[in-house]
Each structure stands twice: as C-alpha cells, then as structure tokens.
Amino acid sequence: MQQPKITHLYQSLQQSVNRRGEHTAIFFEGHKYSYNQLNQNVNLCATCLKESFNLGKGDVIVLALGNRPEFCSLFYAAMALGIIVVPLSTKLKSADSHTILTSVNAKAVFYDPTSQPWMATLEVGKPSHLVSLADWQLMLSNADDQKVIQPVQVATVAADDIAAIIYTSGTTGSSKGAALTHGNFIAALTAYQHTLQLTEQDSAILPIPICHITGLSALLCLFIHIGGTLYLQPRFNAEEILKTVSHHKITFLHGSPTVFILLLQAAEKHPQVGDYASLRMIACGAGHLNVGIIERLAQLFPATEIRPIYGLTETSSPASIFPVDVRSSDKMGSSGLPIPELSCQIRDDNQQVLAVGEIGHLWLKGPVVVSQYWQNPAANQQFFHDGWFYTGDIACLDQDNYLYIKDRSKDMINRGGEKIYCIEIENLISNYPGVKEIAIVPSHSEIYGEEAVAFIVAHRNKPLVSDNILHWLSNKIAKFKVPSKIVFTTELPKNANGKTDKVALRQKLTQLTSQ
Incomplete structure (x- = not known):
C-alpha cells in the first residue's frame, strides 16, 4: 500500500x-x-x-x-x-x-x-x-x-x-x-x-x-x-x-x-x-x-x-551529495552531484551563466531552497532573484555535473563548521578602549580548519595587552568566535580604495607563522 x-x-x-x-x-x-x-x-x-x-x-x-x-x-x-x-x-x-x-x-x-x-x-x-x-x-x-x-x-x-x-x-x-x-x-x-x-x-x-x-x-x-x-x-x-x-x-x-x-x-x-x-x-x-x-x-x-556533502542553511542542509564512496572515484575534491530537483548555475559578476568548467558565483534553485530571510527585505533583495538563491560561494561544474566549491565569501571564517563573520568581531573589538583599527583574517588550524586572528592597531600612548582583550571578548561572545591570536601592528595595509587589504594581511600572517 x-x-x-x-x-x-x-x-x-x-x-x-x-x-x-x-x-x-x-x-x-x-x-x-x-x-x-x-x-x-x-x-x-x-x-x-x-x-x-x-x-x-x-x-x-x-x-x-x-x-x-x-x-x-x-x-x-x-x-x-x-x-x-x-x-x-x-x-x-x-x-x-x-x-x-x-x-x-x-x-x-x-x-x-x-x-x-x-x-x-x-x-x-x-x-x-x-x-x-x-x-x-x-x-x-x-x-x-x-x-x-x-x-x-x-x-x-x-x-x-x-x-x-x-x-x-x-x-x-x-x-x-x-x-x-x-x-x-x-x-x-x-x-x-x-x-x-x-x-x-x-x-x-x-x-x-x-x-x-x-x-x-x-x-x-x-x-x-x-x-x-x-x-x-x-x-x-x-x-x-x-x-x-x-x-x-x-x-x-x-x-x-x-x-x-x-x-x-x-x-x-x-x-x-x-x-x-x-x-x-x-x-x-x-x-x-x-x-x-x-x-x-x-x-x-x-x-x-x-x-562528501555540500549544503547550506538556506538549502535546508543538502545541496550536493557525493553519489558513491569518494575513494573509488576520480572526482575526489568535488562535493558530488546536485541533489534531485536542485538546479545549479555558475554565473559571472554580471549574472551571466558561465560554461562548463568556468569558475564563478554559485546560484541554486529548487524545493530545498528557502525563499526568504525572516523580515529582512534588504537581504532578500540581494540574495533571492526569480526563485534563485545566491550562495556567496565560488564554484564550478564539470562536464559530468559534479560540483566543485573553490572558495567562500571572502570574509567568512569556518571554524570546524561554526561560522564566524569578521565584521561582527571587528565591530565588537573596535569598542575596546585603545583600539584604533582592527581587522580579522582566517588562520589555518590543524583541528578546526580555520580560526580567527585579529590584527590590531592601538592608539598612541594606549598600550594594549592581548590577554586582556581576549578575556573581555570571552564574556561577550561565544568561545568559538574569540580570536585564537592577536597581532599588534603599527598600521593595516590598504588597497587603492582605502579599504583594509586582507590579502596582504593573510600574507603577513603566513610570514609570521613561518618564522
């Protein structure tokens, strides 16, 4: 029956x-x-x-x-x-x-x-x-x-x-x-x-x-x-x-x-x-x-x-699932095939659909995809268009429709599955007395994949102690969001638009950890 x-x-x-x-x-x-x-x-x-x-x-x-x-x-x-x-x-x-x-x-x-x-x-x-x-x-x-x-x-x-x-x-x-x-x-x-x-x-x-x-x-x-x-x-x-x-x-x-x-x-x-x-x-x-x-x-x-599986909160969990044991496949590195009834598109910055193998922005559409953020019209306008959802991830699809995730949105830190958004932590630390500038970047972690590291420029004549800042933070945010390390620097690198150059900061962090 x-x-x-x-x-x-x-x-x-x-x-x-x-x-x-x-x-x-x-x-x-x-x-x-x-x-x-x-x-x-x-x-x-x-x-x-x-x-x-x-x-x-x-x-x-x-x-x-x-x-x-x-x-x-x-x-x-x-x-x-x-x-x-x-x-x-x-x-x-x-x-x-x-x-x-x-x-x-x-x-x-x-x-x-x-x-x-x-x-x-x-x-x-x-x-x-x-x-x-x-x-x-x-x-x-x-x-x-x-x-x-x-x-x-x-x-x-x-x-x-x-x-x-x-x-x-x-x-x-x-x-x-x-x-x-x-x-x-x-x-x-x-x-x-x-x-x-x-x-x-x-x-x-x-x-x-x-x-x-x-x-x-x-x-x-x-x-x-x-x-x-x-x-x-x-x-x-x-x-x-x-x-x-x-x-x-x-x-x-x-x-x-x-x-x-x-x-x-x-x-x-x-x-x-x-x-x-x-x-x-x-x-x-x-x-x-x-x-x-x-x-x-x-x-x-x-x-x-x-x-391996790729998914999002906005896809109710699954978006792509590897169809077999990854060890028996020549597609290792892929997140598998899109689940049934889920459509995937890779688009350029102008939202034009790219050809097979080209890398661009991942858009999704299907019954698992949510249609809205709760009472957030600005975000809805940004991420939802004609039934499609913009994931913020960079990806490509191969000739067999296997999905490869290349990168996430640039300021997202994924600490063992817990998502840390840099702006949130930067805004909080900027309120600490003596902090002039702050930037959060990811650092490689053997256990968690990534952890947050804070680069801080202190106000002149305002000496800061990293342990004091970390203790202050621990009483305000979840433990997984607290940076694993604070690096004090005299200035933050800037790009041509005057924005903090986080690529340069990541390179500086790599140099520091390799010394």
Whole structure:
C-alpha cells in the first residue's frame, strides 16, 4: 500500500510512529525513547503549549535547550500546532543573541540555565513566557500526573508554511534568519534518504549542535523521518562517539571535517576502544574534506563509505551529495552531484551563466531552497532573484555535473563548521578602549580548519595587552568566535580604495607563522 504524501514534519513523525512504534527513536544518557514514547511526549508538550501558553499556528518560540529529548519533543509539538521554532545555540552569550531575540518576537523561550544563566534576566526581546528546563520538566510532570494530556488537534499546516527560522551569518555580516518551510524540510529529508539509501535499520549519533541545520535537518528530522535510531550526545566527546559506534553498532555518522579530525585523534590515543565494522557510511559537510583526512579515515574505518556533502542553511542542509564512496572515484575534491530537483548555475559578476568548467558565483534553485530571510527585505533583495538563491560561494561544474566549491565569501571564517563573520568581531573589538583599527583574517588550524586572528592597531600612548582583550571578548561572545591570536601592528595595509587589504594581511600572517 502506497504511503500518503507527506507535506509537513508532524506527518513525518506520525508515519514512523505507525511503522516503528515500539522501536527506539532516541537514546539519551542511558534512556531509550521508543517512537510511541516520543509521540506521547510530543502530545503532552503540544497540550501544554496550547492550554498553558495559548500558543498556536504562526506563533514563534525559541528553543535554547541543546541536544536533549526535551528539544526533540518540543520541536515536533510545535510542528503539530503550526508554531515556528527558532533554535538557539546554548553557546551564545547575551550580546550574540541580541539580534535574534529582538527580531523574532517570540511568544515563549525555553532555555537551560546551566548553559545560559543570563536568560533568567532577559530584557532584550523578552517573551511572554520565559521557561527554564527545570520548570518545563515540572510542568510536564504535573500535567501527566493529572492526565490532562489530550490527543493533538493538528493545525492545518501547508508545505509552504514556515517551520523553523535558523540564523546564519551568511555573506553580509549581519545575522539573517533563513525561513525554512515544512516543504523545504521534507524535500531535504527525501533527498538524503534516497541519495544515501538510508533505512529504518540505520542508526546515527547527534554529536553536533541540534540548533544547526545539520543537527536539526540532516540528523534529528532525517532519522525520525526514516524511522531510525538517533543517539543524542549532550556535548561533543570524540572518545564517547567511538565507544557508541562500537557498542551500539552505529551505521551512519554525519559531521564536519573537525568532527572527523577529532575522532581520528581520539582513536590514536585510545586504540583499544573497539570495533567499527558496523559503520557503513560517513557523510561530511560544513567544510572541505581533504585527501589526507580521507586517507586517515579509510585506515580507521576501512569498510566505511565516505561521502562528501555540500549544503547550506538556506538549502535546508543538502545541496550536493557525493553519489558513491569518494575513494573509488576520480572526482575526489568535488562535493558530488546536485541533489534531485536542485538546479545549479555558475554565473559571472554580471549574472551571466558561465560554461562548463568556468569558475564563478554559485546560484541554486529548487524545493530545498528557502525563499526568504525572516523580515529582512534588504537581504532578500540581494540574495533571492526569480526563485534563485545566491550562495556567496565560488564554484564550478564539470562536464559530468559534479560540483566543485573553490572558495567562500571572502570574509567568512569556518571554524570546524561554526561560522564566524569578521565584521561582527571587528565591530565588537573596535569598542575596546585603545583600539584604533582592527581587522580579522582566517588562520589555518590543524583541528578546526580555520580560526580567527585579529590584527590590531592601538592608539598612541594606549598600550594594549592581548590577554586582556581576549578575556573581555570571552564574556561577550561565544568561545568559538574569540580570536585564537592577536597581532599588534603599527598600521593595516590598504588597497587603492582605502579599504583594509586582507590579502596582504593573510600574507603577513603566513610570514609570521613561518618564522
């Protein structure tokens, strides 16, 4: 019997509940949650959201709970009611979250005070309901004891209704919220399922932040969609990942190059961890997987396919997927083929489509591509044209339609999958007393791929100490955004237009590190 067509994420969950009710959906810190138990928790959450908070279709909630079952249940409860979810990183400090919290006008914020105690005194973007993890758990417990749980009255949710707003630095420096519809998600899940040939027998670990597009779309929603089993890891621990793969016979891992570099390092330190024969596939996105890492992964996981992926928040995760094990292909260095129904164009600066093999700006169009940034008409006008999205990446397509990403927008730093936009950090450091000029450039990192380095020109008679600046920064922004190094210089090089010449700064940094 043919399954009915799925148009929204709550239907995706229900399909798996009907097929896989007693099978494990989520495993967290020794506790198993079957699909039936997950569904009960979702129903309970939906009842509380509706009855206690009077939330319904079109309302916005923020989930700053990290990789926990409560996030999963709340997310799908929101999907059932047509509520829009804004996932928020538990790493962010108050200043980092300012733009997001002020722009989304959330009715409720759910947060973990152990990660973000400042939320308790939230003033900027303060919602009607500010709910700590402990308070939410107590509310659910009381509701369950009183048997107030009701069958979910599912809202009328269309494929083009917004499901989530995920904030990304993008390519302009200002934080932009990609508005992902239910249809965007379903198209992404379908592409992953069929291209990677994932089934309900597969299992995976979620070791990366669930608030990011890979964690949310390519792991949580994907494995709920296929009826598989997902092991939530509350914080990244490379040795624990290896133990879980070995002990629970994990079949699929998806992460950034940094994740796999750290796994390789952990395996070298703990060679006795176990057997990885169950792992049939590795998917790697959020950065280029170089040949050296591929070769080392092949030694650690000799029976495992390695599949590079290119994707964006704005493509709901996948844009291109390597169709076979990269080690068996002469296309190594490519990010694979565009997923089904996704059109790719390489354009020049005048938006003219370039010929095969020519390098230019990558534009995308298809059902996984979002159609807007949340309440940001200036960015929408810049990045969306006639159904096409400008990625800001430099790329080319070969004669077989394989996609090769050559570079990113020039000021984006990718630290292990975490995006750092230079202007944001420059603006912040420029406020530090004694700083005259500031420029951020990327520095090579063996573990993270790239890290931020700050070049600072101090005001005359204002001596500065790098440790003092870094400590000041650490209290204002997430740790991954703090520069790994500060270089004091007498002046910043300028180009003919009077702008800071970052190419020259990168060259200077190379010279400094080679000395």
